[in-house]
Amino acid sequence: MLALRGIEKAYPLAGGTLPVLKGIDLNIEQGEMVAIMGSSGSGKSTLLNVLGLLDGFDSGGYDLDGVDMSGLSEKQAARYRSLFLGFVFQSFNLISFKTAVENVALPLFYQKVPRRERQKRAMEMLGKMGMDDRADHLPSELSGGQKQRVAIARALITEPRVILADEPTGALDSSTSQDVVSVLREVNGSGITVIIVTHEADIAAKCDRTIRLHDGVIIEDGRSGDVVEPTANGAGSTD
Amino acid sequence: MMGLDRDRLIELVQVVVRNPLRAFLSALGVGWGLFMIIITVGAARGLENGVKADMGNDVANSMFAWTMSTSIPYKGYQRGRGLELDIDDVRWLEANTQHLDLVCPEIQLGGWQGTNNVIHGKQSGAFDVSGAIAQYQKAKPMNITSGRFLNQADLDAVRKVCVIGSRVQDILFEFGENPLGETVQIQGVLFRVVGVYTPKGNDEDAQNEAESIYIPFTTFGKAFNTRDRVGWLSMLIKDGVDAEEAEEATKQLIKSRLSVHPDDPRAIGCWTMAEEFQKAELLFSGMRLISLLFGSLALLAGVIGITNIMLISIKERTKELGIRRSLGATPVRILCQIIGETLFLTFLAGLCGLVLGVGLLEAVDGYLEGGGDAGVFRHPEIDFGTVLTVLCILLGMAIFAGILPAIRALAIKPVEALRAEG
Known part of the structure; x- marks a missing residue:
């Protein structure tokens, strides 16, 4: 489903460049639930952005559903994001002046789905998230957990093949975090690939597979239970 | 999209x-x-x-011409010769012009802006009295508020009829009195009122117009012994014709008709509304x-x-x-x-x-x-x-x-x- 071959990425700095990803090789199959862990600056968020076509790469190759993603234009990248990918962010990234149902329906707007159809599907999706009674609330009127449920509903509305979640529980308490992971687990149960960037070991433990990055290199990749616990200075840190 | x-x-x-x-x-x-x-x-x-x-009292393409005296000797005539137009000159001009749509002869009792005592019953007033033809309204638009303007039958039959301005009505007639069919006396001659008009516009010229009386040109000649003499011409320039060109051509036509030197700057007076517009x-x-x-x-x-x-x-x-x-x-x-x-x-x-x-x-x-x-x-x-x-x-x-x-x-x-x- 997702295949990275020797991905390298560096950020320009005054007087040089800062390598962030150093030859990442990675295959993620359809239906997997993968956690990406690593210490601050390890490149895990950059990796997620590359996978999500939000950021480019300097060299290497990336196949999404068998299609080479190298050298995509912004328009093409937007189209692939719209068709294949759903995003869940740590800070929810809901649009503040839109209601829950309008936020959920927004990706369908960019797919040119008619308004009535968008509304119907958004309400159904909110219902699945147990949020239908909050459909007309603005994000400011929702709790953190509710916001993340709305964000997940928004990510799922286009029926993507892959959900990319960047620290989805980072802004939530532990109880709500478990709740959100359960929702993502259910999503994964329906065959959707879920990739979570997290620094929380218990969240990673709920995934099928854990990939650990260090200094732009994959240092571990295995079943979640087999990957060793992060070091003290790596745990709890974020990119 | x-x-x-x-x-x-x-x-x-x-x-x-x-x-x-x-x-x-x-x-x-x-x-x-x-x-x-x-x-x-x-x-x-x-x-x-x-x-x-x-x-508004004036039409954008209107032009007026009048005769004065010559300033250059020509064809045996001395300088200072007084010039006059008559109705035959008007007909000749109509037949020979390529720049004009309408040529209206006009004459005023007492000369340009001369006023005359006009009497109705016990009322009297000093007004402009002009001889005009039926087409005059085209060159000088006015609103006929009652009755009609002069027509060709008036001219042909040399009728003693007149059309009076609104101020003339106000001064000579009682409030609410219908002037149509009534007579007014101008220099001892009685004229029956057939129409009342208000001038278009608000300027001084329009105020003067409201104090004017029009009688048939033919009747004017007989009643006041001016015969076929024409005081001045009110004309309309054809659409699309340049006003200056029309003015110059018309002056040259009149000069040739009256045997005036083509370069005489004083013999013919002319004024076009178009230039003002x-x-x-x-x-x-x-x-x-x-x-x-x-x-x-x-x-x-x-x-x-x-x-x-x-x-x-x-x-x-x-x-x-x-x-x-x-x-x-x-x-x-x-x-x-x-x-x-x-x-x-x-x-x-x-x-x-x-x-x-x-x-x-x-x-x-x-x-x-x-x-x-x-x-x-x-x-x-x-x-x-x-x-x-x-x-x-x-x-x-x-x-x-x-x-x-x-x-x-x-x-x-x-x-x-x-x-x-x-």
């Missing part, structure tokens, strides 16, 4: 109303600019209408242009304000734009959204300025129609063509205002936008 459907409209409204004070303040400049254009162009038009209404038109065109120019500059200032606000808005909304990009918005959609927001805001503001401006013009017009006094100012208005021009200018400026913020928005990478605060 780029059309403004309901969904996009809702999006635009949501974005604009979420910061209503800012939207209002940024829109104020554009609204004010458009308001100023409408008001200044409308006021210029009001002034133009007022002046033209004052000139052209001067006035030039002045008003200039005023319209200046109004439009200064209004557009005010509008430009407003549009620059909107550009500035949009640039600030883009900076503040970086994260929102990043979210939209991550949800599948293409760069073109973002471009359209930003330009759309600018257009929406600009047009909304422009529309408010337009409605307020037109509303104010209508209110002033209503006040003036209701008898309000504004001197030489009448019916301020703005025509559809000008509104369309202003809207095109507004559209161009709005697109201009939106492009820079849109380019700024597009330059932000999705990943950078998502990292932004907000």
Whole structure:
């Protein structure tokens, strides 16, 4: 489903460049639930952005559903994001002046789905998230957990093949975090690939597979239970 | 794809109303600019209408000619020869001119602006008395308020009939008395009133016209012993003919008819209304242009304000734009959204300025129609063509205002936008 071959990425700095990803090789199959862990600056968020076509790469190759993603234009990248990918962010990234149902329906707007159809599907999706009674609330009127449920509903509305979640529980308490992971687990149960960037070991433990990055290199990749616990200075840190 | 459907409209409204004070303040400049254009162009038009209404007694293509005395000896005639036109000269001129549509002979009792004592019953007054032909109204328009103007039958039958001005009626007749069929006495000759008119326009010439009496040209010659003599000619220049050219050609024709040296500068007097209209038109065109120019500059200032606000808005909304990009918005959609927001805001503001401006013009017009006094100012208005021009200018400026913020928005990478605060 997702295949990275020797991905390298560096950020320009005054007087040089800062390598962030150093030859990442990675295959993620359809239906997997993968956690990406690593210490601050390890490149895990950059990796997620590359996978999500939000950021480019300097060299290497990336196949999404068998299609080479190298050298995509912004328009093409937007189209692939719209068709294949759903995003869940740590800070929810809901649009503040839109209601829950309008936020959920927004990706369908960019797919040119008619308004009535968008509304119907958004309400159904909110219902699945147990949020239908909050459909007309603005994000400011929702709790953190509710916001993340709305964000997940928004990510799922286009029926993507892959959900990319960047620290989805980072802004939530532990109880709500478990709740959100359960929702993502259910999503994964329906065959959707879920990739979570997290620094929380218990969240990673709920995934099928854990990939650990260090200094732009994959240092571990295995079943979640087999990957060793992060070091003290790596745990709890974020990119 | 780029059309403004309901969904996009809702999006635009949501974005604009979420910061209503800012939207209002940024829109104020554009609204004010458009308001100023409408008001200044409308006021210029009001002034133009007022002046033209004052000139309403005259027809734009009218021309007048009269004879004086020669200043150059010619064909055995000495200089200083007094010249006169008669009805045969008029017919000859009609037959030979290529520049005129109408040649009306006219003669006034007592000469140019000479007044005469006119009596009706116990009332009397001093008025202009002129001999004219049936077509005279074409050269000097007037409103017949009762009865009729002179007709060809009056001239052919040499009838002692007259058409009187409204002031003549007011002075010679009692209030409510119908003058039609009544007689007035001019230099001992009785004339039956067949019509009453009010002059067009408000200027001094129109006031004089209201104190005039017209009788058939043929009757005039017999009643006052002027026979076929013509005092002056009132003429209409053909459409599309240059007034100066017509004036020169007509003067040359009359000179040749009366054996006057072609270069004699004094023998024939001539005056064209067209030149006056052209001067006035030039002045008003200039005023319209200046109004439009200064209004557009005010509008430009407003549009620059909107550009500035949009640039600030883009900076503040970086994260929102990043979210939209991550949800599948293409760069073109973002471009359209930003330009759309600018257009929406600009047009909304422009529309408010337009409605307020037109509303104010209508209110002033209503006040003036209701008898309000504004001197030489009448019916301020703005025509559809000008509104369309202003809207095109507004559209161009709005697109201009939106492009820079849109380019700024597009330059932000999705990943950078998502990292932004907000």
